[in-house]
Amino acid sequence: MENVRTGTGKTITIYDIAKEAGVSASTVSRVLTGNAAVRQDKKERIQSIIQKYNFRPNALAKGLSDTSTKTIGIIAADVRNPYYSALFVACEVAAEEAGYSVSLANSLGEKEREQAQLDLLLQQRVDAIIQMGGRVDDLITDDAYAEKVRSVCRTTPVVVTGKLDKAPVHSVVIDEAMGMNLVMEHLIGLGHKKIALVGGEMRVNSTYLKYQKYREILAKYGIQENGEYVVNGTYDPETGYEATNKILELKDRPTAIIAINDFAASGALRSIREHRLHVPEDISVISFDNTYIADLVMPKLTSVDYNYEDYGKLLIETATSAAEGKDTANVRMVQPEIVERDSTGPAPRSSRK
Amino acid sequence: MENVRTGTGKTITIYDIAKEAGVSASTVSRVLTGNAAVRQDKKERIQSIIQKYNFRPNALAKGLSDTSTKTIGIIAADVRNPYYSALFVACEVAAEEAGYSVSLANSLGEKEREQAQLDLLLQQRVDAIIQMGGRVDDLITDDAYAEKVRSVCRTTPVVVTGKLDKAPVHSVVIDEAMGMNLVMEHLIGLGHKKIALVGGEMRVNSTYLKYQKYREILAKYGIQENGEYVVNGTYDPETGYEATNKILELKDRPTAIIAINDFAASGALRSIREHRLHVPEDISVISFDNTYIADLVMPKLTSVDYNYEDYGKLLIETATSAAEGKDTANVRMVQPEIVERDSTGPAPRSSRK
């Protein structure tokens, strides 16, 4: 087989099937959709012809006629990030169970791409759009963008992960405050009082909410907040590495580090190792997202999990019921829980007092 | 904002635009496609109305009329695997540049899902299908499946990653032999002679080709192959961990381990650490795929890279030219190269001799 020439075969239509079966296209359509009765013998004859030709009804024609494509568009920031890929696959599976399929587009964090992807999905006439992460936060500052999203909402329901007041969207949010609450109680329960916070941008809502709760719990336990223990940045290993380097240079080192996600935590681990300290004997590390990274690094990370399967289900459920015009609560919450592994342990004696 | 009701607005069509502009739908269509001249003043009037309503032509209607959707369907084994997500994003970007969009489906390694996804993409009338990994290997044993793929090829071009003789598909293959060649020369150049091979299934072509080359190079340097140094399994960290455990129990330990991918390598690193050995001082580790995992673990992994950007471009280029009926070579190769990091070093003196 040298050169192949493919895709030249004629695609057959419902009319071809109808002709061969000696019936009208309407009848074939009824067999396909099951929306109306067809006499048994004809039905079987038609089905066998469909089989024989491997006939697959044109989804474009069907969607055009139905004005529903049974497709949910998903815009993710970047599926190369395991958080998004886990969520996407969960959505794909949940959608399938609900009789929908999904269509993925990556914004790659660029606002122009995100808008282009949005347009693309709208042209494809998806029944609803799920936006995971992305530049949603820009809505707060970029009025033109906010107007655009509002215009989209007029025709197609939009579901976002995270809170959003500037447009009439549905949202599925992680209970960030609860997540941080679990983390803080876990650490404080282990005797930690000097707790650092690494990575994330304060302008991002989910990060800000975590920080709020962090302070709240410190206050609750009468622990004085140390400004030097909070080092922001982005969400990658490099940030975790550099922030932790800074923190470990401090005179009064913390005994625990909370990383904004598993990536940042992996960077923190590297920094700690280079400082010849041990996790969790000298310092504990805990993070958010519980991606497979948590299971891959050494030591394995204690991390906050969101149950991606349920999370995806909730997103799809919200999207499909909005698409079907059901009137639903527009904010739903995902409850986090801690998965304990090897990176957290009791605060070292020396610092306990 | 309590409950939101969205998606109830009427979607406007080319006819609405035409009516408001006082022209026929044909004229509006000509403005949209740019396929024919329209007088300047009308053109501007129409464009401003399109702007005003944020009109987006229905891609279903367009696809139905054109018989081309400018969409490439992609079936990946699992985008949660960074190898596939990197490749997918590369394809998405390359497709965009070529004026196409992509539609992703995950087979999750299940043959039934893969077939269902294939049907889905065909119904969506994608112009071509790219199959990454997946159960392609089953073609060799499953004749019904092979027949199905052959039937698909009749109407829609199929591009697979990896070699395939059982169906008239195009393929883009990694030069696995070259990859292993680079790895072996790298290790042998560092003085390694006792080299182990960890993970992968021999029935998978890419793994088999690597193994062939491994033996060939050993022979070339007159090194006796040690059967105990080759431990297969799957492609996950667990496999790497267990295989390496087995290997490190051997009387005559190897000085280098080649892992089938970065996941397996991360498991190998864990095992090595637990055996209180150091990488690369006591033992070198090298792997394939150069995903971000390689950069995340400690020490950072030396790994074989495929230049995902070019790889994706090649896949898309093959798919689009097949879709456009161009007659092209049906097998193309991706050239690998080694990215050196911290996990490989000279063979330990003691074992050199």
Place this chain on the structure above:
DNA sequence: TTATCGTATGAAACCGATTTCAATTTTATA
């Protein structure tokens, strides 16, 4: 045997774009 009711079926309209073809308007040329 005939009237009646329910079921099965086909013709035709529709979904929203593109494109061909013929008609009309402009523009250029004589």
Place this chain on the structure above:
DNA sequence: TATAAAATTGAAATCGGTTTCATACGATAA
């Protein structure tokens, strides 16, 4: 200014399904 040539334009057909509506058919009851 008349006429030929070129540029615009709209009507209608088409892509491949679904669905409504009217009709034909079959079965049941009187």
